[in-house]
Amino acid sequence: MNTTSRKLLNLLQWAFPLSGRPWKTLGEKLDLPESEVLAQVRALYDDGVIRQIGAIFDTRRLGYTSALIALRVEASRLDEVACAINRHPGVSHNYQREHDFNLWFTLAVPPGSDFETVAERLTDLPGVERVRLLPTLRLFKIGVRLDMERDEKHLDRDQAPSDLPTRPPRPLTLQDKTLIRVTQEDLPLVEEPFAQLAEQAAVTQEQLLAWLAEMQAMGYLRRFAAILRHRKAGFTDNGMLTWCVREDRIEEAGRIAGAFPQVSHCYQRPTYPDWPYNLFTMVHARSRENCERIRERIAEALRPLGVSRSAALYTLKEYKKERVKYFAETAEA
Known part of the structure; x- marks a missing residue:
């Protein structure tokens, strides 16, 4: 190129x-x-x-309800479960990731739909051992912009997002x-x-x-x-970098993490006893090594806030990636 x-x-x-x-x-x-x-x-x-x-x-401003959903799926049934979930038109992204929670997908349903009922029906499948709903509690940044001209390892932090x-x-x-x-x-x-x-x-x-x-x-x-298409553009690795942040520091942490240009998405999401990470950052890079270097820089920036626990979930397999068609006549409730 x-x-x-x-x-x-x-x-x-x-x-x-x-x-x-x-x-x-x-x-x-x-x-x-x-x-x-x-x-x-x-x-x-x-x-x-x-x-x-x-x-x-913007999904939420259009009146849709959406969330990230994490599943722990029996390994032998992972492909089967992912294929069944993909059939729903409100599922836009679906990935196998390196973690005990090994299947992660996003679901959006139209205005008037009962999100939890749809999610429960969608995930009531053989092989699904655990389900965690992770809606956005606070949005700090959203927007994938792959810098095709500069090395992502060396990009400086931007101003805090203000769109x-x-x-x-x-x-x-x-x-x-x-x-x-x-x-x-x-x-x-x-x-x-x-x-x-x-x-x-x-x-x-x-x-x-x-x-x-x-x-x-x-x-x-x-x-x-x-x-x-990230891989075709040379960005072969993406990591969902998650952080355990004190509630009283979450807003500051979100501004700091979202200011990294390598971060395309930055959200606060709920925690569970088996999922303590409440700050989510998505990073796209040209190698796993680059992702890890970016992770280290974000960790260093968050350390003064007392952030010491994190988990990096890298994509192992992409099952689905497409846009939700809003107000489509065939959309399922």
Whole structure:
């Protein structure tokens, strides 16, 4: 992958232009013609590096209930259990991880659904020995941005995350839900992609772009961006690094951990007698060694808060990774 492709991937992840001719705008930043930008994006899709370009919405703000769920599954039944869980359309991520709790997945259910009933039904399977629901209690950071240009081992801490809504939310309308269904799909690789999406939704391009800006200001839309396949992009290892933090220091710890650019997700989650870790940080790196070095740096930063216990759960197998389709007519309750 050449230098220009790496710069392009960073722009697609971090600064996708919400404009009538986004590829032209990107080309101006890269000193490339619009046609060349489109050609490079198509090649990155063909190579499997780009998974999707589209709107990334905030699950909870849309009214969905979601949680991370940890299972301890009998080893001989792990594949069978994972396959059964994957059938639910609200399951977006499902991984085998290195731990006694060996299967971890995320579940989101639409407004009006009873989350605990759905989760109980979904996990009532032969071979499942223990279930732990781990909903988000506090969100400190969310947003996967793989830096394609710099070595993740040497990145300095950023400012504390501050992607806050700038406008009070209003209730979602039927048209909002139609536009969500349209914009959460893959962006067409044509010169004016938003015009094509607008036509599908029976609005003008100007109305669609204004709506995206409004959704972002209200916090419904987290960002419009490319999602990469980590391994194809060179990030072969990811670790769920978890920390045991005193309740009175959790907010400070979350700000510190979330300021590391290598951390894509940072949450407070509940604890159990057999799971004492309440701060979760996700790290993506080009090697296990790099993950461990980043873990050491986070541990050093948290040490003044009295944090000494942690657990690193590395992915052994990816069973499922895809976006939840919000307000889909086929969604299960």
